Amino acid sequence: MFKRILQTAGFSGLLAALLLTLVQSLWVSPLILQAETYESAPAAQAHEHAEGSAAHSHEHDEEAWAPQDGWQRVLSTAAGNLVVAVGFALMLVGLYSLRMPGSTRQGLLWGLAGFAVFVLAPTLGLPPELPGTAAAELGQRQTWWISTAAATAAGLALLVFGRGLWLKLLGAAWLLGPHVIGAPQPTAHASLAPEALESQFIVASLLTNAVFWVALGALTAWLFRRAHVGEQ
Structure with missing residues (x-):
């Protein structure tokens, strides 16, 4: 089983x-590169989405290593994606060992659940950010993100597997709770990149992650079932 x-x-x-x-390189990365051109431009190009002005500081450590555009950036992205993907795959396969998926289609559903927990729910409060975007304090955002993912996972589990109306109502409350509390926000929403570019980036990030989670759910279910049949 462990093997x-x-x-x-x-x-x-x-x-x-x-x-x-692959999808990030074709769709998401070009948007990030475009946003970085605004980040390096004069501060006068900054725009705000709320009334008033907000001080938005940009600190760059010239001695810090960063991958160059091209193969270094692609390899760094691929390495990070591999670590994250294997970690999430271990989580899904661990769940399969407790509840065997009846078909690859059920793996798709598990993948969509992972997308809802780790991408969709947190994005409702903390959308993906381009370089040069004002944001709340990092520790507060991390705490809210983790709490939202955990609450969404618990809420979905109660809605799907809970027996009885009260458990399902409790699951719905867990789903809504983090969004009722609200995600930490900066004093003013300011960004160096145009609003249209921000919107494209949010849509691209969501759809790219949806493709990833659907593929991961289907692949893990198919391979796990195939290995299980091969052992019998």
């Missing part, structure tokens, strides 16, 4: 990471 979990997570994570890197 099956590792093999399934490794292969499915690798394939999903390659797919994610």
Whole structure:
């Protein structure tokens, strides 16, 4: 069982990471590169989405290493995606060991649940940010993100597997709770990149992650079921 979990997570994570890197390189990365041109432009190009002015500081450590555009950036992105993909694949396969998916279609549903927990729910309060975007304090955002993901996972589990109306109502409350409290926000929403570019980036990030999670759910379910049949 342990060997099956590792093999399934490794292969499915690798394939999903390659797919994610490809889609990011074609769609998401060009938007980030475009936003970086505004970040390096004069501060007068900054625009605000709220009344009043906000001080938005940009600190750059010239001695810090950063991947160059091209193959270094792609390889760095691929390596990060691989680590994340294998980690999420291990989580899904661990759940499969407790509740065997009846078909690859059920893996798709598990993938969509992962997308809802780790992408969609947090994005409702903290949308993806381009370089040069004002944001609240990092620790507060991390705390809210983790709390939202945990609450969404618990809420979905109660809605899907809970028996009885009260458990399902409790699940709905867990889903709504973080958004009723609200995510930490900066004093003013300011960005160096145009609003149209921000909107494109948010849509691209959401759809790219949706493709990743659907692929990861399907791959893990298919490989896990195949390995299970091969052992019998």
